[in-house]
Amino acid sequence: MKVNDVVTYEVEGPIAVITVNSPPVNALxxxxxxxxxxxxxxxxxxxxVGAMVLICDGRTFFAGAEISELGKPQVEPSLRNLQLIVENATKPVIAAMHGTALGGGLELALVAHYRIAVPSAKMGLPEIKLGLLPGAGGTQRLPRVIGIAKALDLILSGDxxxxxxxxAMGLIDELATEGNLRAxxxxxxxxxLEEKRPLLKVRDRADKLDEARGKPEIFAEIRQANxxxxxxxxxxxxxxxxVEATLELPFDQGMVRERExxxxxxxxxxxxxxxxxxxxERLAAKVSGIPSDTAAxxxxxxxxxxxxxMGGGIAMNFANAGIPxxxxxTSQEALERGLRIIRGNYETTAKKGKMKPEDVDTRMGLLTGSVAMGDLADCDLIIEAVFENLDVKREVFARLDRIAKPGAILATNTSYLDIDDIAAATQRPESVVGLHFFSPAxxxxxxxxxxTKDTKPEITVTAMKLAKTIxxxxxxxxxxxxxxxxxxLAARNTQADRLVLEGATPWAVDKVLYDFGFAMGHFQMRDLVGLDVGWNRDATSSANVREILNEIGRHGQKTRGGYYDYDENRKQTPSPVASQVIEDFAAKQGIARRAVNDEEIHDRILFAMVNEGARILDEGIASRASDIDIVWVTGYGWPKYRGGPMFWADLQGLPVxxxxxxxxxxxxxxxxxxxxxxxxxxAQGKGFKDA
Structure with missing residues (x-):
């Protein structure tokens, strides 16, 4: 019988089967x-009825709580109250899992008296990825089932x-045969029922906790390691x-502590x-302005x-996805060097246990090297990853136009250049798109x-789908x-460069960004990437500090000197050489140096970035403020816990x-x-989220 629109109730012999069917992921x-x-x-x-089986239709067990309900008033039964109903049932409840049992889904399974899953099922507590902790007993029950250390590893990874x-760790009682879960x-x-097994409640277990009592170093080591x-x-x-509360408090008090x-x-x-x-991230995948039935x-x-x-890294993405x-x-030597580096990357990955050794040859077998552009004639997609020079790229695309088959997508990996201008070198600008990969690709x-202004809708859709494929x-x-x-980034560059000329040190700028949450500071990043990337030795003119550093052989970490000095282990220290270059250049430009405090560094860099993001949004270069946030969180190290530059600005308040x-x-x-x-x-009382 139907209990409601998403739950059915059937009785088979002495067993009640409670089946949930709430597509797409049976969220709670x-x-x-x-x-x-x-x-x-x-x-x-x-x-x-003597016992119950709780099972889900579709592709998964409960894949988590309903995230959209977070922060809203609770509607009963809450997940915790549902758990009490299941846990205190006077008849055994067996949770039968397939697909993924995540977050609240796993927490609900943990109050069942027995758990069974097909081998392909996966289970975890990913709340940390949303800045949360498992809030329905996960931190209290999981340690009682698998132990403190394993529970912390699972909850802190979120994987x-x-x-x-x-x-193997005792989280489930039995493995079902694949495809035969219900039976x-x-x-x-x-x-x-036949064996008259007891109603096992995880909350009552203490054996795994007893193993950790008197061992506070477990928590100290976890904190240090992470x-x-x-x-x-x-x-x-x-x-x-x-999790510490599991050792310090009785279960019910531990649950109160977890909720706090x-x-x-x-x-x-x-x-x-x-x-x-x-x-x-999910919204970014939705393409606006194109009919939903446009086929890739x-x-x-x-x-x-x-x-x-870049080219080698790009090629690896497709080989990883099984695409030849x-x-x-331009030369056999450059080709062989590139293929050696790709193989070396794969072998390193295999040595780390992140891929099987035999997969190295499989993926390399998908790569074919050539020094003849004509060998691209049968490709469905051709990606150009040559020197960042408009004339060079236009020349490449003019040649591709003559070689590529009709219907082939022609893509450029340019970082800055006008793709309409590049596309104009062909007779098929509607087939040209930008695919800007980030290093290492x-x-x-x-x-x-x-x-571009001419890119066909089906090519845009194909490119977005392909991103997911790779x-x-x-x-x-x-x-x-x-x-x-x-x-x-250019807006940030401008302010960072100006700040050091006016009196801030590169390390002071870097510390402000590091303290804000970036993995490294602006000038550290430049040294890591290489100051000579995009620098033209033949055209250099001492026009700025970066050019001067390059001219004296300071290209960053690879030469053990850039804005910082580096030892043989690439440990950095502030460079007096770079400091002198900055001071000399400022004097030459007539810039009076002064004391610059951290607040000024913070405001000039971050608000310049926000302002540029607003211009990008206003010009339609980005469709949504959230897309800008994803670009900066995913590609440039903006701290995820600050949500991206536009979210951060909304948090400050746009009037501020x-x-x-x-x-x-x-x-x-x-x-x-x-x-x-x-x-x-x-003026409208709105934020970027409303734009």
Missing amino acids: SNAVRQGVADAVQTAIGDSA PVSATSAK DALTLACRV AKKFRGYKAPENIVRA LFNELEKDSQSAAQRHVFFA LPIKKVGVIGAGT VTIVE NVMKLLEVVR GKIGVLVGNGFGFVGNRI VLEKLKTLEAAHGEAFKPSPLIERLV
């Missing part, structure tokens, strides 16, 4: 919770484990404190920021022009998909200098941002003239 919405609660109560009152691993769960339920990874984040410490620690996080801006990123083109073979750092790639270089998740987060952007990411910009404009000039969009939004 109010309707699901109410339906399950009613079904359990029905089974308890049914004298013909799921396989059912096989879960069985095997019924068999288990009947066996529980200090760098979780720098700036609040959720990890609250998680550790909640959960509430702290739920109300904090960090969780709001991380939830914003979660939804923004098949991509069965890819060509890449250039076997250097032809790599073209085989590692970085961000892919800016740049559509494991990237695709963000659709418009054609304009630097697109989204590098245009905002506007006043800051006006003050900065008065002190530091036109660069801070407020974007008209900010002025309009403030």
